[in-house]
Every structure is written in C-alpha cells, then in structure tokens.
Amino acid sequence: xxxxxxxxxxxxxxxxxxxxxxxxxxxxxxxxxxxxxxxxxxxxxxxxxxxxxxxxxxxxxxxxxxxxxxxxxxxxxxxxxxxxxxxxxxxxxxxxxxxxxxxxxxxxxxxxxxxxxx
Amino acid sequence: xxxxxxxxxxxxxxxxxxxxxxxxxxxxxxxxxxxxxxxxxxxxxxxxxxxxxxxxxxxxxxxxxxxxxxxxxxxxxxxxxxxxxxxxxxxxxxxxxxxxxxxxxxxxxxxxxxxxxxxxxxxxxxxxxxxxxxxxxxxxxxxxxxxxxxxxxxxxxxxxxxxxxxxxxxxxxxxxxxxxxxxxxxxxxxxxxxxxxxxxxxxxxxxxxxxxxxxxxxxxxxxxxxxxxxxxxxxxxxxxxxxxxxxxxxxxxxxxxxxxxxxxxxxxxxxxxxxxxxxxxxxxxxxxxxxxxxxxxxxxxxxxxxxxxxxxxxxxxxxxxxxxxxxxxxxxxxxxxxxxxxxxxxxxxxxxxxxxxxxxxxxxxxxxxxxxxxxxxxxxxxxxxxxxxxxxxxxxxxxxxxxxxxxxxxxxxxxxxxxxxxxxxxxxxxxxxxxxxxxxxxxxxxxxxxxxxxxxxxxxxxxxxxxxxxxxxxxxxxxxxxxxxxxxxxxxxxxxxxxxxxxxxxxxxxxxxxxxxxxxxxxxxxxxxxxxxxxxxxxxxxxxxxxxxxxxxxxxxxxxxxxxxxxxxxxxxxxxxxxxxxxxxxxxxxxxxxx
Numbered sequence: 001x002x003x004x005x006x007x008x009x010x011x012x013x014x015x016x017x018x019x020x021x022x023x024x025x026x027x028x029x030x031x032x033x034x035x036x037x038x039x040x041x042x043x044x045x046x047x048x049x050x051x052x053x054x055x056x057x058x059x060x061x062x063x064x065x066x067x068x069x070x071x072x073x074x075x076x077x078x079x080x081x082x083x084x085x086x087x088x089x090x091x092x093x094x095x096x097x098x099x100x101x102x103x104x105x106x107x108x109x110x111x112x113x114x115x116x117x118x
Numbered sequence: 119x120x121x122x123x124x125x126x127x128x129x130x131x132x133x134x135x136x137x138x139x140x141x142x143x144x145x146x147x148x149x150x151x152x153x154x155x156x157x158x159x160x161x162x163x164x165x166x167x168x169x170x171x172x173x174x175x176x177x178x179x180x181x182x183x184x185x186x187x188x189x190x191x192x193x194x195x196x197x198x199x200x201x202x203x204x205x206x207x208x209x210x211x212x213x214x215x216x217x218x219x220x221x222x223x224x225x226x227x228x229x230x231x232x233x234x235x236x237x238x239x240x241x242x243x244x245x246x247x248x249x250x251x252x253x254x255x256x257x258x259x260x261x262x263x264x265x266x267x268x269x270x271x272x273x274x275x276x277x278x279x280x281x282x283x284x285x286x287x288x289x290x291x292x293x294x295x296x297x298x299x300x301x302x303x304x305x306x307x308x309x310x311x312x313x314x315x316x317x318x319x320x321x322x323x324x325x326x327x328x329x330x331x332x333x334x335x336x337x338x339x340x341x342x343x344x345x346x347x348x349x350x351x352x353x354x355x356x357x358x359x360x361x362x363x364x365x366x367x368x369x370x371x372x373x374x375x376x377x378x379x380x381x382x383x384x385x386x387x388x389x390x391x392x393x394x395x396x397x398x399x400x401x402x403x404x405x406x407x408x409x410x411x412x413x414x415x416x417x418x419x420x421x422x423x424x425x426x427x428x429x430x431x432x433x434x435x436x437x438x439x440x441x442x443x444x445x446x447x448x449x450x451x452x453x454x455x456x457x458x459x460x461x462x463x464x465x466x467x468x469x470x471x472x473x474x475x476x477x478x479x480x481x482x483x484x485x486x487x488x489x490x491x492x493x494x495x496x497x498x499x500x501x502x503x504x505x506x507x508x509x510x511x512x513x514x515x516x517x518x519x520x521x522x523x524x525x526x527x528x529x530x531x532x533x534x535x536x537x538x539x540x541x542x543x544x545x546x547x548x549x550x551x552x553x554x555x556x557x558x559x560x561x562x563x564x565x566x567x568x569x570x571x572x573x574x575x576x577x578x579x580x581x582x583x584x585x586x587x588x589x590x591x592x593x594x595x596x597x598x599x600x601x602x603x604x605x606x607x608x609x610x611x612x613x614x615x616x617x618x619x620x621x622x623x624x625x626x627x628x629x630x631x632x633x634x635x636x637x638x639x640x641x642x643x644x645x646x647x648x649x650x651x652x653x654x655x656x657x658x659x660x661x662x663x664x665x666x667x668x669x670x671x672x673x674x675x676x677x678x679x680x681x682x683x684x685x686x687x688x689x690x691x692x693x694x695x696x697x698x699x700x701x702x703x704x705x706x707x708x709x710x711x712x713x
Contacts, residue, residue: 034248043243066249070256073249077233080278081248094235096278097243108240 027051027059028088034081035067039098043082046099054111084109142349145193145265145301148186149179150491151368155353156344160325165292165302167322169313170329175340175361176305178214179329180267181207182366183303185216188226193264193301196257197229200273204229214365228257234277241279247287251294258300266295267303275316289321313345324348330356339478339514342368358480358518369483369521380404381530385431385497388423391602392561392576395591397584401559403496404530405582406523408503408553410537411563415574416593417536418442419600420561421499422451422458424534429461433496436489437469440505444469455598468493474505479518482506486522490531498526503535503553519553558582563593566614573615576602592618 031047033040044063051059066073066081076085076094086093086109095108144158153159160166160183168176184195199207207229208218221227230253254266271288278284295302304322309315319326326345331338341356359368384399393400401407407424409417425435439447447469448459461467470489474482490498500506507515519535526533535557554560560579565572574593578586591602592614606613606621613621 032249034252039244039246046243066252070252073253073256074230077235078249078253079232079234079247079274080245080250081252082245083249092238094239096239096241097245100243104240104242108242 025058026088027055027086028062029059030062030064030076030085030087032064032066032073032076032078032081032083032085035065040065040082042100043084043098046102046105047084050099050102050105050109050111054106145183145187146191147183148190149182149366149368150488151357151359152342152366155342155357155368156325156347157350157352160301160303161347161349162301163296163299164324165295165304165322166325166327167304167306167314167319168327168329169306169308169319171308171331174308174329174331175359175366176329177201177269178211178361179327179366180269180303180305181211181216182214184227184265184267185211185218185221187265187301188221194226194261195228195265195267196254196261196263197227197267198254198257198269198271199229199231200234200268200270203231203233207231214363216365225261228261228263230254230257232273234273236277239277245280245283247274247284247291251291254295255298258298264300265302266300267305269303269305270307271304272306272314272316272318285321288318292321319346325350329359339480341480358483360481360484362484364488367484367488369480369487385532386427387420388425388427389420389600389602391591392420392600395578395587395589395602396559396581397586399584401532401581402583403532404527405558406527406533406535406556407559407561408535408537408557409561409563410539411574412539412565415563415565416595416600417538417563418447418501419451419454419595420563421501421534421536422447422456423600424532425467425497425499426456426458426461428497428532429458429464429466432466434465434493435461435467435497435499436493436495437467437499437501438486439469439471439499439501440474441502443471447471453597454595454600468495474507479506479514483518483522487525490526490529495531497532497534499534499536501536502538504537516553520556523553523556568613568615569617571615571617573618575605575614 029047029051031043033043047061051061064072066078072078076083078085080096082096082098084095084099084105086095093109095105099105143162144153144156144160145162146153146159147156168179170176181197184197187193187195197207202210204218211218218227218229222229232250232253257263258266271291274284274288275281292302292304304318306314306316306318308328309317313319313326313328323346325347328343328345330341330343332341333339340359340361342359343356344352344354357368359366381403383403384401385403386393386400387396409420411417421437425437428435437444437447442450444462448462451458458467462469468489470485472482472485477485486498503519506518523533535553537553559581561576562579563574563576566575567573574595575590576593577590578588580586590605592605594601594603606618
C-alpha cells in the first residue's frame with residue numbers, strides 16, 4: 001500500500017531506482033552441508049572465494065548444516081550435499097557439488113556473462 | 119485367509135511360499151494373496167524392488183504396503199515420492215479408501231515429496247546424497263517408521279548427471295536402509311531387456327517383484343511375479359492381480375499340489391432321480407461337477423436344483439451367472455416351481471451376474487476369489503463356464519479354471535459348472551475349455567430330435583468314486599422342477615417324448631393283441647379236445663354195441679346147438695336104433711355128423 005502510494009504520488013528519482021537496482025543485485029546464497037566434512041569445508045571455501053571475486057559486497061551466504069537442522073532439507077528440495085542455492089536474484093538456481101570447478105560454478109550461478117561484461 | 123499349512127517336514131512340496139524358512143522374518147503386506155505368494159510378505163528389514171512398466175501399479179503396491187503397515191500391523195511408514203506431490207498422492211489413493219491425511223495426523227505416516235528439477239541444477243565437483251539420507255532419516259525418526267517406500271527413486275537419474283556418484287550412493291542408501299532395519303520398497307521402471315531401466319536390481323537383491331500389464335485382444339490383464347526372493351521358497355508363477363476399490367489383490371491360487379482333503383460326504387443334486395443315478399446319494403461334497411449340453415437343455419435348471427438343495431440344508435451358495443441377471447434367473451426358475459428368491463432374502467444365496475466380456479479374466483478370477491472369500495459358500499455355480507473364454511483366450515481361461523477349481527476344492531466348496539456345447543462340433547462330449555479332465559462328475563444333457571420334436575436326455579458321463587448309472591434318462595422340466603424318466607428302450611431304439619408315449623401305447627396294443635391270440639388258440643384247442651373226446655366216446659359206444667351183439671350171437675349158437683343136440687337125441691330115440699348097445703357112442707357120431 002505504502003509503495004503504491006509513493007509511486008502514484010511522484011515518480012521514483014534516478015537515485016532511488018539505482019538504489020533499488022543495487023538492492024536486487026544483492027545475492028542471497030544458501031549452502032547446504034551435512035556436518036563438518038572435508039567436502040563441506042571445501043565447498044564453503046570455494047564459495048567464499050567465488051563470491052569475493054565476483055560479488056564483492058553484494059552477497060550474503062547462509063550455511064545450513066542439515067545434520068543440525070534436518071527439517072530444512074525439504075524446503076529447498078535438497079538431495080545432494082553440498083548444494084548451493086541461489087535464492088536471489090531470481091530465478092532459483094541450484095549447484096550441486098563442492099564447487100571446485102570455478103568456471104562451471106560461475107556458469108551455474110549465471111555469473112559468467114556478468115563477469116564478462118565487467 | 120490362507121489355508122492352514124502342512125507340517126514343516128512336508129513343506130518341501132510345491133506348496134509355494136508356505137514352506138518359507140521360519141527364520142527369515144517377514145513384513146506382511148496385508149494384501150490378499152501377495153502374502154501367500156511370498157510366504158508371509160516382503161523381507162523384514164530389507165529392501166524389496168518392485169519393477170514394472172508405466173501404469174503397472176508399482177506406486178500403488180508401494181503405497182498399500184506402507185498404509186497397511188501403518189493401519190494393520192502397527193508399523194508406521196514413510197512414503198518418499200519422487201513423482202507425485204503429497205496432495206496428489208493423497209487424492210489418488212483416497213478412492214481406494216486410504217486416508218493419508220488422517221494417518222499423517224496420527225503420526226503413522228509421512229509422505230515426503232522429493233522434487234528434482236534438472237533445469238535448475240548444475241553440478242560441479244564432488245557430492246553425495248546425504249541430503250536425501252538426512253530427509254529420509256528425519257522422517258523415519260519422527261514417527262519411528264518401520265517401513266519406507268521410495269517411489270520412484272530412478273527419477274534421481276533424470277535429475278543428476280554423475281551416474282558414478284549416483285550408483286555408489288544408491289548402493290549406500292540401500293545398505294543404510296538395511297542398517298536402519300526398515301522394510302523398504304523401491305519402485306523402478308521396467309527397462310529394455312532388463313528388469314529396471316537403471317539396473318537397480320543389482321543393488322536390491324533380496325526380493326524382486328515384477329508387475330506386468332498387458333493387453334491382449336483389447337482386454338487388459340495384470341500379472342505379478344516374484345522374480346527373486348532370497349531365503350524364501352516363493353511361488354514362481356505369474357499371478358493375476360487386481361486393482362479395485364479395495365486396493366491391490368493378488369490371486370495366489372495355483373495348482374495346490376493335489377493334496378486337498380477329500381470328503382466322503384454326499385450331497386443331494388436336488389433331483390431325486392439324479393441322486394439315484396449317482397450311486398443313490400448324489401455328489402460328493404467338495405468335488406467339481408460339470409454339466410454340459412447343447413443350448414436349452416436345462417443346464418441352469420440343474421444348477422438351480424443344486425443350489426436350492428444346498429439352501430434347504432441351510433448352506434450358503436453363490437451363483438455366478440455370465441448370461442442372465444439375478445431377476446431373470448429367479449423368474450425363470452419360478453416357472454419350474456422353484457423359489458430361489460426366498461433364499462436370496464434369507465441371505466443363503468447370492469447371485470453374481472456379470473458379462474464375461476466385461477472384465478479381463480484375472481478380474482473375474484479376482485472377483486470370484488473375493489466373493490467366495492467373503493461369503494464363504496458351500497456350493498458355487500458357474501453358469502456357463504465356457505463364456506469365460508470371451509474374457510481371455512482359451513489357454514488363459516483353462517489355467518484360470520484350474521486355479522479356480524483348485525481354490526474351491528481346497529476350501530471344500532462344491533463347484534457346479536455348466537458348459538454349452540455347440541451342436542456343430544464333431545464331438546459333443548467335449549468342452550470349450552477342456553476342463554473335462556479336472557471335473558469329478560460329468561453330466562451330459564443332450565437333445566434327441568425324433569419325429570419333429572426335441573427331447574432332452576441326461577446321462578452320467580463319468581463320476582469319480584461312485585457306481586453310477588450308465589442309463590440314459592429322459593430329462594423333463596415340469597412345474598415341479600426337473601424330473602428324470604426312464605426312456606423307452608425297445609427294438610426300435612431309444613425313444614423319448616411323445617414317440618416314447620406312442621411307442622408305449624403301441625406296444626400295449628400289441629401285447630393285448632397277442633393275449634387275445636393266445637386265448638383264441640387255447641379255446642380252439644379246447645374245442646378240438648372236446649370233439650376228439652366225443653368221438654372217442656362214440657367209438658367206444660359202437661364197440662360196446664358190437665360186443666353185446668357178439669355175445670348175443672354166441673349165446674344163440676349155443677342154444678341152437680343144444681336144441682339140435684336135443685333134436686338129434688330126440689330123433690335117435692325115435693329110431694330106437696342101438697337102443698341097448700351103448701347108447702352113448704352113436705350119439706357122439708351122430709352129433710358130429712349133424713354139425
């Protein structure tokens with residue numbers, strides 16, 4: 001209601017539009033692991049590396065340990081471990097594996113073209 | 119309810135499944151028939167693979183295993199669905215009377231839908247299926263599940279690329295399920311030239327069930343086969359199965375090894391004269407009776423008599439009719455003075471009418487099996503059994519009938535089959551489905567067409583274990599039911615109906631004529647004898663007269679001689695010759711001379 005009220009009162013300024021774009025640029029990533037296995041740790045490390053390289057300052061990583069929270073597996077339809085879920089930006093993407101192949105991970109996250117443009 | 123098993127020692131017989139190793143624990147499926155075939159159910163605490171093509175009933179079997187486990191055997195279950203969502207599944211099985219929502223609320227069942235969307239998944243590097251393990255594990259722990267179904271886990275192959283990892287993980291999964299001690303059911307799609315598309319049978323090797331669904335002549339038949347069951351002697355045949363409003367049911371009926379108990383008890387056929395033909399006491403209880411004959415020869419009437427007699431004894435009967443509706447049967451039997459409706463009302467008789475071509479054979483078998491199971495009749499009629507061919511092919515019908523008969527025999531149910539023999543066939547004494555060898559008593563009703571009328575004759579073709587009559591009897595439908603009459607057997611052959619009546623009249627007339635003839639001859643002879651005697655009498659009289667005359671003549675001669683002697687003497691006296699000299703001599707000389 002508030003939002004719609006705003007838009008009808010006056011059009012968004014360029015500044016606001018840019019800020020909104022930045023907001024939607026914010027990457028919500030969720031990494032599912034199962035315990036502190038070497039594979040999980042590798043995946044976490046790989047993910048951090050990728051994010052630092054390509055999404056500096058615009059990402060948010062949530063690591064979910066299914067051993068501790070098994071009920072969370074159903075929500076994102078997690079079967080394989082580790083699985084990285086890109087909640088935002090839409091559409092939802094899933095990357096299964098320890099992310100050791102950075103190129104493939106970037107393609108999976110649809111960052112490949114983005115990094116090219118940068 | 120499966121038949122009480124034979125003692126373990128004799129269990130090496132082909133009495134499949136029941137000879138199961140008692141040490142191997144089973145998780146009963148609760149599905150009628152399947153537990154018989156598998157000797158008590160699926161292996162407890164081990165995975166079972168159910169494979170089959172699309173629409174074969176794999177998911178349903180898996181679901182029923184879980185639901186029945188939860189409701190009947192106190193074993194909560196987890197259903198992991200890879201194909202359908204929980205609401206979809208719930209809706210699908212509601213028509214079968216399974217309320218998944220209720221079971222879920224009671225914490226007896228968890229349905230977990232696992233969705234794998236290939237399009238949104240990329241793979242990079244190593245992974246395992248721990249997520250799935252955790253999900254299943256969490257569900258199992260949440261309700262203390264003893265059973266797990268994975269339907270269809272092969273969908274993983276569509277969602278994930280790394281086959282090597284998948285296979286290793288599946289192997290680990292089945293191992294893990296075993297370690298968890300849950301009885302798992304895994305469904306898999308049938309593959310080309312293999313049991314499953316992805317070779318799951320390699321991993322699940324304890325028990326493999328194959329479901330088949332084929333359509334022959336536009337009639338579908340479902341079949342189940344236990345391909346493999348480690349540690350259990352299982353039935354190896356293909357068993358027809360049925361999916362109906364009560365769920366899954368498998369027909370365990372196989373050849374029961376011909377070791378049924380036999381009864382020496384006799385039951386009436388309902389026709390007194392027929393009982394007399396069958397050694398005086400009727401059929402043996404628990405045997406199979408076949409009546410075959412051409413159209414309209416009264417086969418159904420004989421069947422009704424049997425049913426009527428059973429109901430009179432207070433026994434329950436089922437009449438499976440493939441041609442007539444119950445109302446029609448009742449009406450028709452009323453016309454021969456039989457009231458079947460009263461038995462229906464008393465709950466002793468149940469009609470079950472359905473067109474043979476309406477279902478496939480296995481459906482018929484399943485329905486019959488079910489009805490017999492529920493109603494527990496003593497007498498079952500199938501009228502006519504030949505029409506079952508319409509529901510399948512000849513061979514299948516034959517096999518089905520054998521199974522059915524064996525099933526009924528094992529329960530001590532007397533089966534009465536009728537079979538229509540077409541007039542065109544060369545040999546009337548043959549049956550469409552060649553069941554003659556498996557029936558115990560075979561009655562044959564046939565037409566005798568003479569002098570422009572058709573009459574029925576009945577004879578006992580065979581009846582095992584009794585001295586039966588070898589005579590042909592005329593079969594008459596009266597308003598008091600079936601009656602059997604002696605046929606006329608005479609010099610002009612076997613006659614029935616009006617020709618019998620006319621022949622009887624004719625022979626009666628002939629007899630009368632003969633009698634009259636005999637009387638006439640006797641009379642003649644009598645007369646002749648009388649005449650003869652009269653003549654004899656007359657002759658004797660004549661003779662007597664002659665005799666008398668002769669006597670008279672003799673007497674007269676004597677007298678005359680005496681008179682002549684006297685005369686001579688008188689003459690001599692008068693001559694006075696030789697008077698003093700021996701008067702006697704001249705007398706004598708003169709006497710001689712005088713003669």
